[in-house]
Amino acid sequence: MKIRGAKLVHYDSGPNMTPLVDVVMVILIFLMLAGQFGGMEHYLMSNLPYSEKGLGGAKPPSGAVPDEPLDIRVDSPSPDQWVAQVGKIRTSDIDQLTQQLAKMRDDLNKAGTGTDRIQIVISPGRNVKYDYLIAVYEAAMKAQYEKIAFAKSH
Amino acid sequence: MKRHRMPDIKEGGVNVTPLIDIVMCLIIFFMLVARIGVSTGAEKMAIPETIQGKKIDDMGNTLTLNVRPGPGDQPFVTALVDGQPCQLVLSESRASKSTPSLVGVLSAMQKKNPEFKAIIRGEKDMQYKYLEPVLQSCSQAKVTKVDFNTKVVVR
Structure with a gap:
């Protein structure tokens, strides 16, 4: 049908x-x-510049003019605190540290020392947390220093 | 009497066009953003956060060192060496095939490639006493480029 x-x-x-x-x-x-996503992390670059006080004791090439060292001493009075001393300034405020470092760089530049000739040497205590050291390292980067190294612990 | 005809039947399925539009957009997004099959050996850990920092486009010249506190004031360092995750020991005398020495691995890589970079990926709560020997090893191996892996601060 x-x-x-x-x-x-x-x-x-x-x-x-x-x-x-x-x-x-x-x-x-x-x-x-x-997929892995790389957008959430980045890197603080360091060239581990030659430093008498810096780690490793690498010798500069012959004829090289030594850099002007600028020491930052970092201590941890308690596990959740850090104090940085640069020159006569002692602070645990990262903005104040950045300003002080920028001021010192300006002073050195005015005195004829180029930024590429200044070497920041971070000298931490053995018990200072890595997080605090990275904050100090970043403060030096913000203050536009080009050579930043870690020194032996005190 | 006039007979009523049955109305025409249309296939009334779900309109998938918007779904395909969205899914295709998502696929293009993931293809552009995601890194597939690229393993740097970076392990999951709480790393410090920073505002400053740069991306590394070519990870082929790098070795990621995962640094954690270990026993007896010694760091526990792991990395992906020749495609295999392994522990790297600080002391040459304690080195073996499965646990090579950190200085040895770094020296070999630096000799092979002068543009070699070591990437330090350390736990943010780790004390400097654990990081110091790793930096010393980098310096002993004449690795001059050391980068610190940090997390981007989300504001």
Whole structure:
């Protein structure tokens, strides 16, 4: 028996998207699970410049003019505290330290010592946390010093 | 009497076009941002946060040293050496094939590639006494480029 209504059925048939959606979803899930995201971390660059007081005791090349050292002594009076001493200034405020370092750089520049000839030597106590040392290191970077090194612990 | 015809049947499925648009955008985003199959040997740990810092585009010249406090005031250093995660010991005398010495590994890499960089990834609560021997080893191995891995401060 012939059904008359069957001929009138109309399918709105564009391209079949189902396999495309399947494949695309698989790729998406793979990328979400397998991907590592590098956007959340970065690096503080250091060239470990030559320093008499710096670590390792690397000797400068013959004829090299020694850099002007600028010591920052960092101590930890208690595990959650740090104090930095640079020149006559003793502070545990990172902004104040940055300002002081910038001022000292300006003074040295005015006296004819270029920034590339000044070497910051961070001299930490044995128990100072790495987090605090990185904060001091960053303060020196903010004050636009180019050579920053760690020295032996005191 | 006039007979009523049945109305035309249309396939009333879900419109997937917006879904595909969004999913394709997400795929392009992940393909651009995600790094797949690149392992630097960086281990999960709480690292210090900084505002300053630069990205390293070419990680091929680098060795990431994971530094943690170890027993007896000695640091516990691990890294990905020749594709294998291993512990690096500070003392040459205690070095073995499975636990090579830090100075030895750094020296070999520095000799092979003068542009070599050591990346220090240390726990933020670690004391300097644990970091100091690692820096000394870098200096002994004549590695002049040492970078400190930090987290970007989110403001």
